[in-house]
Amino acid sequence: MTSPLIGPSELAALEGAALLDVRWRLGGPPQREAYAEGHIPGAAFCDLNADLAAPAGEGGRHPLPSAEAFTASMRRLGVDGSRPVVVYDDADATAAARAWWALRYFGHEDVRVLDGGFRAWQEAGLPVTKDVPEVTGDFTARPGGMPVLSAQEAGALASTGVLLDARAGERYRGEVEPIDPVAGHVPGAVSAPPRRTSAPTAASSIRPRCAPASPRSARSRTCGWAPTAGQA
Numbered sequence: 001m002t003s004p005l006i007g008p009s010e011l012a013a014l015e016g017a018a019l020l021d022v023r024w025r026l027g028g029p030p031q032r033e034a035y036a037e038g039h040i041p042g043a044a045f046c047d048l049n050a051d052l053a054a055p056a057g058e059g060g061r062h063p064l065p066s067a068e069a070f071t072a073s074m075r076r077l078g079v080d081g082s083r084p085v086v087v088y089d090d091a092d093a094t095a096a097a098r099a100w101w102a103l104r105y106f107g108h109e110d111v112r113v114l115d116g117g118f119r120a121w122q123e124a125g126l127p128v129t130k131d132v133p134e135v136t137g138d139f140t141a142r143p144g145g146m147p148v149l150s151a152q153e154a155g156a157l158a159s160t161g162v163l164l165d166a167r168a169g170e171r172y173r174g175e176v177e178p179i180d181p182v183a184g185h186v187p188g189a190v191s192a193p194p195r196r197t198s199a200p201t202a203a204s205s206i207r208p209r210c211a212p213a214s215p216r217s218a219r220s221r222t223c224g225w226a227p228t229a230g231q232a
Contacts (some may be wrong), residue, residue, distance in 0.1 A: 004100060006086055006112040008124040011040075017084040018137065020077060023118065024095035026178065031090075038128040040088065041123055044077040044135055048095055051077065052102050062098075065146070066141075067141040070106050078135025081108065083170035088114035088121070094194050107142035158188030165189040 005015070021043040022030035045051065051073040053062040065073070081084055081176045085108060087099040103111045114121065122128065149157065157163045165185050170176045172191040177183035179229040183189070 002110075002112075004112055005115045007115050008121045008126055011086055011121075012124075013113060014084070014086070017086050018077070018079045018135070020044045020046040020079075020085065020087045020099055021089075021118070022048055022087050022095045022099045024048040025091045034090075036130065040118065041098050041127055041129045041131070042133050043088075044133060046073075046077055046087070046099060052098050059106055059110070064102070067106065067143050070102065070141040071139060074103070074106075075137045075173055076141040077134075077137065079108070079137040079139040081104070081139045082110065084110040086112050086114055088117045091117040091119040093117065097145050100145060103141065105146040105148070107145045108139065111144075133165060150171070155186055158205070163189045164192040166194060169193045222229050 011017075019040055019042050021039045025031060030045075030049060032045045032047070034045075039045070044201050049070050051070075052065065054065045056062070056205055061117065085103055087096045087103075089095040093113050100111050100113050116123075126210070145178065154163055163186060165172045166174075167185075169191055171178075171183070172185045172189075172193065174183035174185070
């Protein structure tokens, strides 16, 4: 199985990939200004709120977009169905994970996350540009490439399998809640917050908590739905 991660040097040598800059901040606007100040050459800016989610409503704060809307967004951002896609955010893959998951859900089979994000790219001394690429793509979204759960199914899963809450630990514990009306977590969910480090560190810290304790939980591992949930 191909790793979902790609290192800065490997990305620098990769030809023909579509690049998506998905920098984003919880409770704030997507980081379009940061993109304008400098980004990886060839990367298009992907607005998490507009391109990777439908408007907030009964489906939650970041529900899945329709296949038609996702197709239009990805084509505008230069995504093709026949060439690889690399997504990145600042460093910890919380926003990039949403792009990775959404692309996989809608049928793209070759998507990777930049290990360590834009910060790792800069630390490697690789080039940065302010130029905005002119891109277009031919991707067609086909839903169903990844499993999804309803809120009711997620609540039931917490008692029959493993439900991971990928938000920050203080939000899981109900100590802080900057955007949602109710603090706390789904009863029975396990806290698996992203680490403010590179993606491999975060992934390795979560993996032991995902290990099945029984055949039942092995069949039903999943994670909570949020922009960060794809990282778990």
